[in-house]
Amino acid sequence: xxxxxxxxxxxxxxxxxxxxxxxxxxxxxxxxxxxxxxxxxxxxxxxxxxxxxxxxxxxxxxxxxxxxxxxxxxxxxxxxxxxxxxxxxxxxxxxxxxxxxxxxxxxxxxxxxxxxxxxxxxxxxxxxxxxxxxxxxxxxxxxxxxxxxxxxxxxxxxxxxxxxxxxxxxxxxxxxxxxxxxxxxxxxxxxxxxxxxxxxxxxxxxxxxxxxxxxxxxxxxxxxxxxxxxxxxxxxxxxxxxxxxxxxxxxxxxxxxxxxxxxxxxxxxxxxxxxxxxxxxxxxxxxxxxxxxxxxxxxxxxxxxxxxxxxxxxxxxxxxxxxxxxxxxxxxxxxxxxxxxxxxxxxxxxxxxxxxxxxxxxxxxxxxxxxxxxxxxxxxxx
Ligand code: FES
Numbered sequence: 001x002x003x004x005x006x007x008x009x010x011x012x013x014x015x016x017x018x019x020x021x022x023x024x025x026x027x028x029x030x031x032x033x034x035x036x037x038x039x040x041x042x043x044x045x046x047x048x049x050x051x052x053x054x055x056x057x058x059x060x061x062x063x064x065x066x067x068x069x070x071x072x073x074x075x076x077x078x079x080x081x082x083x084x085x086x087x088x089x090x091x092x093x094x095x096x097x098x099x100x101x102x103x104x105x106x107x108x109x110x111x112x113x114x115x116x117x118x119x120x121x122x123x124x125x126x127x128x129x130x131x132x133x134x135x136x137x138x139x140x141x142x143x144x145x146x147x148x149x150x151x152x153x154x155x156x157x158x159x160x161x162x163x164x165x166x167x168x169x170x171x172x173x174x175x176x177x178x179x180x181x182x183x184x185x186x187x188x189x190x191x192x193x194x195x196x197x198x199x200x201x202x203x204x205x206x207x208x209x210x211x212x213x214x215x216x217x218x219x220x221x222x223x224x225x226x227x228x229x230x231x232x233x234x235x236x237x238x239x240x241x242x243x244x245x246x247x248x249x250x251x252x253x254x255x256x257x258x259x260x261x262x263x264x265x266x267x268x269x270x271x272x273x274x275x276x277x278x279x280x281x282x283x284x285x286x287x288x289x290x291x292x293x294x295x296x297x298x299x300x301x302x303x304x305x306x307x308x309x310x311x312x313x314x315x316x317x318x319x320x321x322x323x324x325x326x327x328x329x330x331x332x333x334x335x336x337x338x339x340x341x342x343x344x345x346x347x348x349x350x351x352x353x354x355x356x357x358x359x360x361x362x363x364x365x366x367x368x369x370x371x372x373x374x375x376x377x378x379x380x381x382x
Contacts, residue, residue: 053130063130074119081112208251208275210368224364226252233258235362246317247279276305289338295354302353304373309346311374
């Protein structure tokens with residue numbers, strides 16, 4: 001089959017060979033006789049219809065103002081965004097119909113950002129549709145199809161060389177190869193599926209403070225546990241905790257006995273990672289939260305050590321300011337205000353562990369954590 005020349009719109013296209021047996025799609029026209037017409041007219045591009053703004057200068061000016069208004073909305077949205085960013089209190093809430101009580105910062109900044117993006121997007125679209133040139137421009141492409149000689153050579157090579165591999169004469173090889181190729185992905189799929197481990201179930205919401213091991217399928221019954229110094233694994237008397245002191249604490253039974261090395265949690269690192277607690281004593285008059293006071297003991301308060309941002313251990317306590325600082329991204333929590341976030345990317349306060357003292361004066365847990373410790377996850381709060 002021969003290559004066809006491009007033809008001007010409106011002229012007739014005529015096949016240049018006599019075979020009429022193939023359909024050419026790469027040049028946008030058809031050659032052949034098998035039920036298809038041998039002659040047809042190249043339709044060309046649709047007729048260009050001028051728009052209002054092309055014909056009327058007043059309409060063009062109107063369109064210009066509309067585009068400028070949309071870009072202006074975007075500018076206002078961005079400026080308002082900057083103002084609200086500084087003006088809104090992060091703890092302020094607002095009622096949104098259909099959503100309920102929600103963060104005013106999220107709503108305010110979200111709406112402003114939407115306005116600034118929408119203004120740019122709609123302005124650009126309106127500009128393109130009304131004022132930018134709308135003549136269609138065609139760039140001719142060379143045919144993608146290989147020459148007939150190349151195609152024939154490819155077929156010859158595949159047929160001859162493929163035949164030499166004897167795959168058609170040896171069905172046993174053909175079928176076993178097919179089976180091997182079909183089964184091969186199963187090993188990979190098994191590896192991926194099998195390596196995911198057991199479903200977490202409730203284990204992300206439980207800690208050793210719930211009464212013992214907290215892995216998948218394990219739901220311990222609550223019992224008061226002594227607060228133990230880490231790594232000494234010694235109980236802490238309330239009278240030993242002086243104002244300004246801070247202890248790194250683990251629940252009783254989690255760490256192995258320091259003398260015999262026996263006992264301790266089976267999955268020690270996982271359990272420690274969830275149960276770690278910081279214990280501090282403040283002057284009760286400095287504590288501003290009534291709940292914090294009630295959940296502590298004479299100014300001794302215990303908070304999860306796991307940062308609510310992405311789970312680093314909160315590593316620094318500033319005695320003078322009563323701030324807890326996470327070294328990973330500088331989230332800062334105020335211990336006098338129920339460990340509320342006062343700086344950084346964390347969004348939730350550190351959960352408090354309710355404590356009391358037992359008959360011997362040792363500090364014990366009075367209830368497990370009321371909420372999941374550490375960063376947020378998809379089922380948190382369910
Ligand atoms: S993990 Fe604590 S601030 Fe990011």
